[in-house]
Amino acid sequence: MSPPLTSILHSGYQHPVTRSWQNQGRNLTKSMFMYPLFITDDADAAVELQSMPGQRRWGVNKLEAFLAPLVAKGLSSVILFGVPLKTPKDARGTLADDPTGPVIEAIKLLRRVFPSLYIATDVCLCEYTDHGHCGILHDDGTINNSPSIARLAEVAVNYAKAGAHCVAPSDMMDGRVGAIKQGLVDAGLGGKVTLMAYSAKFSSGLYGPFRDAVDSAPSFGDRRCYQLPPSARGLARRAIVRDVNEGADIIMVKPTLPYLDILSEARDLAPDHPLACYQVSGEFAMIHAGARAGVYELRRMAEETAQSMVRAGATLILSYFTPEFLDWLDEPAPL
Numbered sequence: 001m002s003p004p005l006t007s008i009l010h011s012g013y014q015h016p017v018t019r020s021w022q023n024q025g026r027n028l029t030k031s032m033f034m035y036p037l038f039i040t041d042d043a044d045a046a047v048e049l050q051s052m053p054g055q056r057r058w059g060v061n062k063l064e065a066f067l068a069p070l071v072a073k074g075l076s077s078v079i080l081f082g083v084p085l086k087t088p089k090d091a092r093g094t095l096a097d098d099p100t101g102p103v104i105e106a107i108k109l110l111r112r113v114f115p116s117l118y119i120a121t122d123v124c125l126c127e128y129t130d131h132g133h134c135g136i137l138h139d140d141g142t143i144n145n146s147p148s149i150a151r152l153a154e155v156a157v158n159y160a161k162a163g164a165h166c167v168a169p170s171d172m173m174d175g176r177v178g179a180i181k182q183g184l185v186d187a188g189l190g191g192k193v194t195l196m197a198y199s200a201k202f203s204s205g206l207y208g209p210f211r212d213a214v215d216s217a218p219s220f221g222d223r224r225c226y227q228l229p230p231s232a233r234g235l236a237r238r239a240i241v242r243d244v245n246e247g248a249d250i251i252m253v254k255p256t257l258p259y260l261d262i263l264s265e266a267r268d269l270a271p272d273h274p275l276a277c278y279q280v281s282g283e284f285a286m287i288h289a290g291a292r293a294g295v296y297e298l299r300r301m302a303e304e305t306a307q308s309m310v311r312a313g314a315t316l317i318l319s320y321f322t323p324e325f326l327d328w329l330d331e332p333a334p335l
């Protein structure tokens with residue numbers, strides 16, 4: 001028996017051209033990809049990271065040669081993470097905004113050599129604190145929120161003053177979006193710098209390779225009390241709304257694949273904001289591991305996952321696959 005006429009769906013769109021019309025205008029584009037870069041305090045470093053294939057810890061002196069071909073292929077934005085390995089850490093993350101530190105030096109260099117490149121900076125204290133937590137602590141080891149957000153705002157403003165186009169707090173302290181926005185306004189940078197908030201950042205098993213890469217695993221306890229529990233749909237929704245109200249310009253959901261439902265809800269809660277998602281280190285490592293084990297082809301899975309994010313509503317994807325996408329998007333794969 002043949003199906004009723006209106007049941008005919010994809011068979012009516014078999015041609016690759018008609019398949020390409022099914023994306024509702026949301027093709028992957030090069031400018032959707034923001035590339036995370038680890039900048040360390042050894043200026044000549046180019047150290048491969050075992051757990052993240054193809055990724056390195058870069059010294060400032062190596063950045064121009066590494067990025068020039070990517071910029072030529074259409075790389076439009078990067079996000080910088082500081083990785084201090086030689087310099088001393090302390091309780092308040094003093095070196096986060098060291099004017100001679102790797103992040104501020106990288107901002108200045110990149111602004112100068114790549115005038116078209118959009119430069120975001122991750123804002124957090126965990127890479128710079130001796131205890132490895134994302135904020136400043138009380139004596140009992142719990143987060144002391146007020147000084148934490150004051151310090152984060154100070155760091156963000158100093159990155160902005162150095163030339164960052166975008167500051168992106170990933171710490172998850174309450175009220176830090178408002179504190180940073182106020183700091184930017186007070187510094188006369190309110191209308192110049194984008195605030196991208198890691199709004200729905202979940203306490204995930206997928207951050208492992210990153211913590212190795214930046215050497216920021218907490219020395220005691222964990223980040224569960226300030227990152228969202230995986231089941232926390234309600235808290236994620238409230239955090240998104242709060243960050244919009246505190247003045248976030250871009251909302252982010254992180255990680256991506258286990259949280260595509262949250263991404264889709266973020267699209268509805270902040271319909272008029274750009275929406276970012278972070279395909280984190282563990283997702284990247286997982287896709288590589290599966291490809292290596294012969295489960296699927298790397299490119300195919302990287303594209304399929306990126307497409308799922310865009311379909312869920314993302315307009316911006318932070319991904320370690322960005323350099324690959326600059327090539328792949330020039331040679332379209334079969335749909």
Ligand SMILES: NCc1[nH]cc(CCC(=O)O)c1CC(=O)O
Nearest residue numbers: 124170171206207210280281282
């Ligand atoms: N402020 C910490 C931070 N900023 C970005 C990531 C994860 C990025 C990745 O895994 O790729 C983390 C890790 C964490 O919260 O432990």
Ligand SMILES: [Zn+2]
Nearest residue numbers: 124125126134
């Ligand atoms: Zn942190």
Ligand SMILES: [Zn+2]
Nearest residue numbers: 222223224225
């Ligand atoms: Zn904790």
